[in-house]
Amino acid sequence: MSRLEKDFLGEKEINKNALYGIHSVRARENFPDNSMFHLEWYKAIGITKLAFFLTYKTFKKNVIEQEMLENTPLSLIDDLIITALIETAEEVAEGKYFQNFIIPAIQGGAGASINMNINEIITNAALIRMDLSPGDYDQINPIEHANIFQSTNDVIPSSLKIAVTKLLIDLNEQINELKLEVEKLEHQNKNKLRIAYTQMQQSAPSSYARLFSTYAEALSRDLQRISKCNEKMTMINLGDRSLETGVPVPEIFIKELMPTIQKLTNHNFNRSKNLSDTNNNYDSWVTVHAFLKTHAVNLEKIASDVRLLSSDLFGAKEISIPQKEAGDYAMSGKNNPVITEFVISAAHKIYANDMLITSLSAQGSLDSNAYLPIIGNALLESIKLLTAANKTLQENLFSNIIINSDLAEDRLYHSSTITNALIVYIGSHKAAKLAKEMQKSGKDIFRVNSKLKIIDPDKLEKILTPKNLLKMGFTINDLTEFSG
Incomplete structure (x- = not known):
């Protein structure tokens, strides 16, 4: 079963129970890709739409209280429709109806297709909430109602x-x-x-x-x-x-919108000083x-x-x-x-x-x-x-x-690089002699030093403790204690 939807380009058959509409179907045909749109962005759009609908509710209340309707051609949205839009946007903000979002992540149009797909989802879900049929846009419209005072931009x-x-x-x-x-x-x-x-x-x-x-x-x-x-x-x-x-957009609407967003997101979002x-x-x-x-x-x-x-x-x-x-x-x-x-x-x-x-x-x-x-x-x-x-x-x-x-330490003591720690105490020539013998024999520095007798074994062990090897620099006391 299908329903017929129209736009200025013509007509399209839409699945009778689908929450998307003709704008979404055209976009899907134009962008035949399977890249998934991020659910997090979808939910965030639901939050943004909700902020607009809640702000519109406040705006309408102010207009009525100040008795401005008689002197303006402004037509206000019915309270039942506003409530349906608010409740549906809350659901979108929670990720509901995401299966009806049919636009791929990669697309043209600066995001207009994203906006219209969600407008159609909110509109048709709101229609169902009011015991009306999806596609009955004379009652709730994706642009006039779901997109009120909004744009893709x-x-x-x-x-x-x-x-x-x-x-x-x-x-x-x-x-x-x-x-x-x-x-x-x-x-x-x-x-x-x-x-x-x-x-x-x-x-x-x-x-x-x-x-x-x-x-x-x-x-x-x-x-x-x-x-x-x-x-x-x-x-x-x-x-x-x-x-x-x-x-x-009404001035009072703009002023009320940002506090609503801040409350819904629990985040200190602010309006840019230069919107453009x-x-x-x-x-x-x-x-x-x-x-x-x-x-x-x-x-x-x-x-x-x-x-x-x-x-x-x-x-x-x-x-x-x-x-x-x-x-x-x-x-x-x-x-x-x-x-x-x-x-x-x-x-x-x-x-x-x-x-x-x-x-x-x-x-x-x-x-x-x-x-x-x-x-x-x-x-x-x-x-x-x-x-x-x-x-x-x-x-x-x-x-x-x-x-x-244990293995790491043993490897270090078998590595000729350990002799770098001795240069300040025995000089570079003696250190090089130790290093060369270590490379030749494959033995650790303690055994090689026992053979070459370059530095006192007790002093060598103290110099090569983790405490001494890892400290930042040597002191004069170190030279006095370990040299010779």
């Missing part, structure tokens, strides 16, 4: 900022959880020695605590950047219906995603380090990671580093998204940007990928990493 970008803000809260929490897990490992391995590597070569004595501390510091900076992202998202352009001004700037220029999206990309860079570095240190390339492993997948039958027992590989893959998708957002943000033409849908899709995807990456690193990797500290 303000609803869609403002809703995107609401969705981004909510997702950034989740991302912030996941980064913090990962940071806490990393800090726990840092404290547990405070004096656990390891060899530091530069240019993939053994370089100097270090510790696992120092390595983990670098990850924690990077994540701390990422948390600061995410906070700045939220700041960039606070300015929205609701009321910018005609691109340049709010002329087609917010709509015309997308540098804020570029800035926000640049911060997200920076976080992806840090996560890739962390994941790459763990993947390398836990690999079979090192022989016996100083770091053991939890086995999360069994592998195929031909290689049973093989522990593939799937968590780190997921994180690295996600990071590179985010880098690609960054290029897309940068280039298409520059494609804005005069007073609008036609590419907001794909920019928003990429931005939301990046945030969700980062949230997932932090979550799996924390839950499936760092919470169960095992450090073989």
Whole structure:
């Protein structure tokens, strides 16, 4: 069974019970893609529509109380319709009817198809709520009622900022959880020695605590950047219906709209001082995603380090990671580093998204940007990928990493790089002599020193304790105690 809907282009047969309408069907035909629109953005549009309907209810009350109807041609929407629109928008804000959103994420039209699909969903669901039939637009209309005092230009970008803000809260929490897990490992391995590597070569004595501390510091900076992202998202352009001004919108409506949004979102959104700037220029999206990309860079570095240190390339492993997948039958027992590989893959998708957002943000033409849908899709995807990456690193990797500290320390004492710690006490020539013999014999520094008798064994043991190896610099007392 179907119903017939019309627009100025002609007619379309629509499924009788569908909540979408002719605008959505035309868009679906024009954009035959299967990329999924983000549910979070859909919900945020529901919140924005709800704010408009609630504000309209207040606006109507003020008009009636001030007895302005007699002197104006303004026609007010019936209270029953307003109530139906409010209740339906509340449901959309919770994600209901999402199966009737048929527009793909990648599309043309600057988001007009997104706006109309949701207008039709709200309209037809409201009609059903009033015991009327979907498509009965003489009673409730997708443009005259569901889009009252709104336009794509303000609803869609403002809703995107609401969705981004909510997702950034989740991302912030996941980064913090990962940071806490990393800090726990840092404290547990405070004096656990390891060899530091530069240019993939053994370089100097270090510790696992120092390595983990670098990850924690990077994540701390990422948390600061995410906070700045939220700041960039606070300015929205609701009321910018005609691109340049709010002329087609009642002044009192514009004043009441922002407090309503703040109450519904529990977030301090504010109207941009320059509505046209917010709509015309997308540098804020570029800035926000640049911060997200920076976080992806840090996560890739962390994941790459763990993947390398836990690999079979090192022989016996100083770091053991939890086995999360069994592998195929031909290689049973093989522990593939799937968590780190997921994180690295996600990071590179985010880098690609960054290029897309940068280039298409520059494609804005005069007073609008036609590419907001794909920019928003990429931005939301990046945030969700980062949230997932932090979550799996924390839950499936760092919470169960095992450090073989005895093996790491033994390797350090067998490495000729340990002689760097002796140069200040015995001089570079004697240190080089020790290093050369260590490389030749494969023995640790203590056994080689016993053979060459370069430094007192007791002094050597004291110099090479974690306390001395890891402190910042030497003192005159150290020279007096350990030299000679």
